[in-house]
Amino acid sequence: MFGLSTRKSFTLDGIWDYRTDPDRIGFANGFANGFVSEQKVVVPSCLVLDGKMSYRGLAWFMTEFEAEGLYEFKFDGVQTSADIWVDGEVLGSHYGGWSEFRLCKDLAPGKHTLVLAIDNTPNNTDTIPLIRADWYHYGGISRSVVLSKVGKAFVRRAKLDYVLADDMKTATITPKVAVLSCLGKTADVKVLMNGEIIACGSVRADGEYHALPTVTKSVDVWSTSSPNLCNVSVLTEDDELKFRTGFRRIEARDEAIFLNGEKVYFKAVNRHDEHPDWGFSMPLGLIKSDLDTIKAMGMNAVRGAHYANNKAVLEYCDEIGLMFWEEIPVWTYTDKQLSSETVLTRAELMLEEMILRDEIHPSIVFWGVHNEVETEKESVRTSTKRLVAKVRSLDDTRLVTYASNRLFMEDTDADICHDLVDVISVNTYPCWYTTDKTKQDTYDIDEWRLTLDEIYDDRDRKFPGMPIIISEFGAGGIYGVKEREAVKWTEEYQEIYYENTLPLMLNEEKLSGFFIWQFADIRSCEDMILSRPRGFNNKGLLNENRKPKLAYYKVKEILTK
Numbered sequence: 001m002f003g004l005s006t007r008k009s010f011t012l013d014g015i016w017d018y019r020t021d022p023d024r025i026g027f028a029n030g031f032a033n034g035f036v037s038e039q040k041v042v043v044p045s046c047l048v049l050d051g052k053m054s055y056r057g058l059a060w061f062m063t064e065f066e067a068e069g070l071y072e073f074k075f076d077g078v079q080t081s082a083d084i085w086v087d088g089e090v091l092g093s094h095y096g097g098w099s100e101f102r103l104c105k106d107l108a109p110g111k112h113t114l115v116l117a118i119d120n121t122p123n124n125t126d127t128i129p130l131i132r133a134d135w136y137h138y139g140g141i142s143r144s145v146v147l148s149k150v151g152k153a154f155v156r157r158a159k160l161d162y163v164l165a166d167d168m169k170t171a172t173i174t175p176k177v178a179v180l181s182c183l184g185k186t187a188d189v190k191v192l193m194n195g196e197i198i199a200c201g202s203v204r205a206d207g208e209y210h211a212l213p214t215v216t217k218s219v220d221v222w223s224t225s226s227p228n229l230c231n232v233s234v235l236t237e238d239d240e241l242k243f244r245t246g247f248r249r250i251e252a253r254d255e256a257i258f259l260n261g262e263k264v265y266f267k268a269v270n271r272h273d274e275h276p277d278w279g280f281s282m283p284l285g286l287i288k289s290d291l292d293t294i295k296a297m298g299m300n301a302v303r304g305a306h307y308a309n310n311k312a313v314l315e316y317c318d319e320i321g322l323m324f325w326e327e328i329p330v331w332t333y334t335d336k337q338l339s340s341e342t343v344l345t346r347a348e349l350m351l352e353e354m355i356l357r358d359e360i361h362p363s364i365v366f367w368g369v370h371n372e373v374e375t376e377k378e379s380v381r382t383s384t385k386r387l388v389a390k391v392r393s394l395d396d397t398r399l400v401t402y403a404s405n406r407l408f409m410e411d412t413d414a415d416i417c418h419d420l421v422d423v424i425s426v427n428t429y430p431c432w433y434t435t436d437k438t439k440q441d442t443y444d445i446d447e448w449r450l451t452l453d454e455i456y457d458d459r460d461r462k463f464p465g466m467p468i469i470i471s472e473f474g475a476g477g478i479y480g481v482k483e484r485e486a487v488k489w490t491e492e493y494q495e496i497y498y499e500n501t502l503p504l505m506l507n508e509e510k511l512s513g514f515f516i517w518q519f520a521d522i523r524s525c526e527d528m529i530l531s532r533p534r535g536f537n538n539k540g541l542l543n544e545n546r547k548p549k550l551a552y553y554k555v556k557e558i559l560t561k
């Protein structure tokens with residue numbers, strides 16, 4: 001757990017030099033070769049730690065290291081666009097804040113300088129995310145930078161493609177290996193599963209996936225109650241990559257979702273991989289305790305809202321048996337914004353990088369392509385088709401979905417894109433955004449009944465056979481705000497909300513599950529401030545410091561009964 005899959009390598013994590021460059025003078029003034037530091041920063045971290053939380057714009061980061069030979073540089077997360085140099089020579093550039101990306105360079109013996117120019121400025125035309133997002137635009141090198149020496153035959157990535165037999169006891173496995181070599185055109189590889197050699201062969205050493213011969217093996221499947229995993233090791237002449245994976249089957253059919261052939265009901269929560277003190281650079285201990293808390297609440301799944309999470313999240317979900325929905329930060333785009341070629345190309349790259357990094361995780365059951373975009377519009381259908389095709393071309397073994405709020409918004413037509421994916425996922429907030437505006441304490445169970453019935457009707461008319469999930473619902477409650485009357489924003493209102501809603505949802509035959517919005521309060525962005533008291537999205541079951549609200553106890557009581 002936490003790093004078993006990390007190969008022989010060293011990180012550049014530590015204290016780096018840093019300076020802001022609001023006037024963008026660094027490019028013309030040779031900062032790529034080195035610059036005068038304004039202050040020291042920790043890598044990985046988000047700029048929030050340095051009292052510069054609200055900084056938007058260009059900033060320069062620099063460190064030194066010693067190495068010799070061909071190296072792969074792996075950047076686990078840089079917010080958001082980055083130009084990168086080693087010793088003043090271009091190493092590469094990248095767009096996308098939560099994606100892992102890798103670049104290679106041959107290094108002469110001795111000391112080297114690594115410089116990054118990073119820009120975290122969102123706009124409303126072609127960035128992902130846009131200016132308006134319901135989370136904070138932290139900046140910085142938020143995750144580790146890892147260097148690995150490319151030997152004679154370096155294993156870049158590996159995975160096991162498989163098909164499970166209907167008895168769920170045997171798997172037909174095709175190992176796939178991506179190797180880079182600085183010597184020959186091919187490399188000999190050996191794949192071991194739990195110490196036993198399952199495949200050998202010679203593959204093209206071009207850094208792309210190539211298949212080894214298929215083999216049939218008996219396996220113990222992964223499930224939420226028995227999260228069985230196996231250790232895989234890929235060996236070449238001078239390298240070894242180790243990782244952990246598991247076998248399970250996820251399917252959508254007959255208005256339901258099946259895990260290993262058995263109907264599954266999602267009792268789940270949305271979680272941002274964020275804390276206001278750490279930004280997106282969450283300490284591993286906090287990640288672990290969040291996921292342990294979710295499991296102990298009686299839940300079986302998490303939606304990683306709204307971007308690729310720290311890899312440790314996936315590793316730990318694999319380990320303790322939590323299913324996971326992973327997605328990219330395409331959050332509330334209009335049809336015009338989602339028709340931009342730049343946005344679509346960036347979104348496709350984010351999908352690719354997310355899937356390449358995480359497809360070995362049995363916990364992942366959904367890939368999400370966007371959240372609350374204008375899926376009632378024809379052009380968005382075209383864009384959605386393109387994103388879904390991208391996912392399926394990389395991985396057709398998971399369910400593809402997106403979170404929609406279009407089906408039931410009063411003034412919009414119904415969603416026209418659900419047939420492009422496997423599961424209908426609906427974000428809906430009865431008794432929160434939609435209640436009678438003349439009253440404050442307006443929890444009304446009938447409103448929920450009506451909403452659910454409308455969802456079923458719509459599915460039956462337009463998308464028969466598709467399973468339905470409530471991908472978001474919830475109410476705000478500010479930690480410590482308690483009143484005799486359960487009015488909105490009190491902990492009591494939030495508690496009553498779940499006390500009434502969960503028993504109803506748990507008894508809905510036509511529903512495949514729900515994802516509560518949300519696990520913990522998160523810092524929202526400037527653009528949302530007027531509808532976000534304290535500057536936070538306060539719909540967490542816990543506050544941002546993981547102090548439980550009344551709603552947390554209520555949800556736990558109901559789900560563990």
Ligand code: ADA
Nearest residue numbers: 134371372427472517537539
């Ligand atoms: C949306 C969105 C979430 C959050 C939520 C809310 O559904 O997907 O990120 O903003 O609304 O709290 O209103």
